[in-house]
Amino acid sequence: MTATLSPQTKSGVGSGRRSMDWLILQFGRVGPLPLLLLGVFVYFATTTPTFATSNNPTELLQRSVFLLLMAMGQMLILVSGGFDLSVAAVVSFMSIVSSQVMLRTYSGSGNEVTAVLVSLALTLLVGGIIGLINGMGVALLKINAFIVTLAAATILGGLTIIVSGGITVTGLPTLFSRVLASDGPLGLSWLVYLTIPVVIAMFFLTNNSVFGANLYALGDNPVAARIAGIPVRRVTIIAYVLGSVLIAYGAWLLTARIGSGQPTLGATYTMETITAAVIGGASLRGGRGTIVGVVLGVFFMQMLTNGMNLARLDANSQQIAIGVALVFAVLIDRLRDRARTYSAVQRTLALAA
């Protein structure tokens, strides 16, 4: 009696179920984003005539680099179990600081290259210091990340106005304001070439470094991570420092694209980085998020925004669409969790049988 049970399930009904299981497994592995991306592309390509032509991969890449860099920074901090509400403030602050420094070095030395490099170095350094302060507030003073980064945003907002006097910084060297945003090889903007190595480095940092392993462990269960011998305070601080450096770098490239230092630059980036990271599978509870996910999340948002622009949707409706997309992304991600659990249970039982 009992012996006949398992052969029964393996024939007939079994094959249909197995291919279903395979689909569920794949869904659990890669998540919904590739499908969603495709869906959005097909939808706009068929409904909006200009979409397919204006939305070739090069265009998409060029528009995405700023958000991509910043969202990767946000993701690092999300994975550690915190989040960064100071992104927008950092962007405008860095835009002002980097362009003022560049202007001064340029008028002092007269050398464009020096001016641009000094500005870049200082941008990354100041970004790192902001991250260090945020990280120390969270890791050493044990203040909630929400409060720490909100305070940082408020303070930086004030500083930006004081430093800039509310005035746009113009007259930047053309190497920065023209050349960087112009096309390089393969018709891709130099901005893309300045971003791709960073994405690759971040991919390996999160996937293959000891720091990466420690970071995910920390976000997954901070108490257990500490007991497992992970230097949790150091890892937390590094996450904030790296995160802010990435955000500052994104702000620098954005300033180059615009061609001037703006005290109000990037006001929407705080929420956009969180949205992109979460759409890409990061969790606000920490421990989850991948670089590939963030890349797809950013592309998805850019494609959606671009499609809606071409379809002449007004800004308010666009906001609604992004909000809906965010909620759906999280819901679908939960389905993905269930798919993974299901596959794991299947494997467990298959091995036990």
Add this chain to the structure above:
Amino acid sequence: MLPTTTSFGSDTAEGAFSPPNSAVLELRRATKKFGAVTALTDVSIELMAGECLVLLGENGAGKSTLVGAILGRHPLTEGQLLIRGEQVEHYSPHAARQHGVRAVTQEFSLCESLPVYANLFVGQEPQRAGFLRKGFMRTEARRRLTEVDATFSETDAVSALTRAEQQLVEICKAVTQDSEPGVILFDEPTAAISATEAQKLFGIIDRLKTTGWAIVYISHRMEELRRVGDRVVVLRDGRQVSTHHLADVDDRQLINEMAGRDLDTVHPAKAQESEIGKPVLSVDQLATSNGKVLDVSFELRAGEILGIGGLVGSGKGDVASAIFGLEPLTHGKIHVGGQPVSRPTPRTMYRLGFGFLAEDRKREGILPETSVAANIMVERLAISRTFSRAGFQLKRKLQNAASHLISEFDVRPAGALRMPIGQLSGGNQQKALVARALSTPRKVLVVVEPTAGVDIGSRMEIYRHLRAKCQEEGIGILLVSSDVEELVGMCDRVVVMNTGRITTALIGADITPDNIVAASFGTTEENH
């Protein structure tokens, strides 16, 4: 409906219940499949009123699936479920509750910040004209707590209670929600409580039996099964191997039936005096800032297993935490190999050659969403340079080491390497954490409740590994445990703690269950 009647009936308990011959719940030829895989095959059990049925089986034998079927969480694929002789068609968790099927599991369903009395009435608060009858709730709660000899107040917040006390609340909540005795299921109820508290629990279970409840009891501890159980069902690989009256069968047979093979004695041989070396860890007048450890001194020597026993709350687990800097010290010194350790942290202690298995698996142990392999290797990756080069992981080497440990410690399923560890059963999570802890130390290993929730076969493996660590590598092991049998079977010396102090030290033939239990209460003859 107001739940006014008690089901303990301590006032009506003089054997009022009729002989146990009616099945409250019955499973006939129950089979449960998940997808293409059969988790439970052709199992038939009867849960008799006034009887305690023990479910015995290794981790993954199908106990959880069977429990899920009884609680209505897993609808049967084949077979029938009968309640009081009548077949139930659409059995669900809700239907189970309606029919008086209850469970006291290891995960309590209490609202921690609410007082005890509110917890007892959650979801069915007595009201009058829309207002809570708080006075009534409190009196009623008081009465029920008295019946289980609770020493805490009904107004205490659940979060302020010990685990054993919370369990009492859970039991009161389960059995008094309606008047008719049904089925109550205990899943490893003694896992995190002390021996005395367990004795008290057994008394309560006895009383539940006399009032007509059918008990299902799951535990890996033999002596405790014999204390509470009447009949036993042995499961292996989802099949029912046997059903016995506990009186008719010896432990050895049960263990062999469970494992499907002949097993040797549970505990390996102890250390010879000649194998024991110099002190590797000495702790002097330790006191912690949480007040749980007041004055603890001991020496741990290379090649020996030193046990720390005591009740829950005696501070025995806090000693281990203090050694790793998880509880700040207010007083005392820790020396490792003669050198003082000024500010211990997990990281510094690992660097000194320590290994650690913390007490609370879920809170302090696992990284739930991280893979089994990463969970096993996380500590060595973070501490040593063996598995990384220039800050980057040597992934192949990590995988190999992890899969080696997974098979050595029999973490199931065997292909679980990349599965998030949170998806494994508790026993297998524990095995993975033991594998992690045992793979690191060079000098000292501190393990707290190492076999919590682990089946007997795996437990023997863990014991064997612990002893081998001692004998072959000369490591000193500090074994903190609430399991008296474990202390007696494994330790070369045992110290017993009582309210933050070591009250008794036992060695050799003096290490007996009676001596440990007596010392836990501070009632030894040396100490009166």
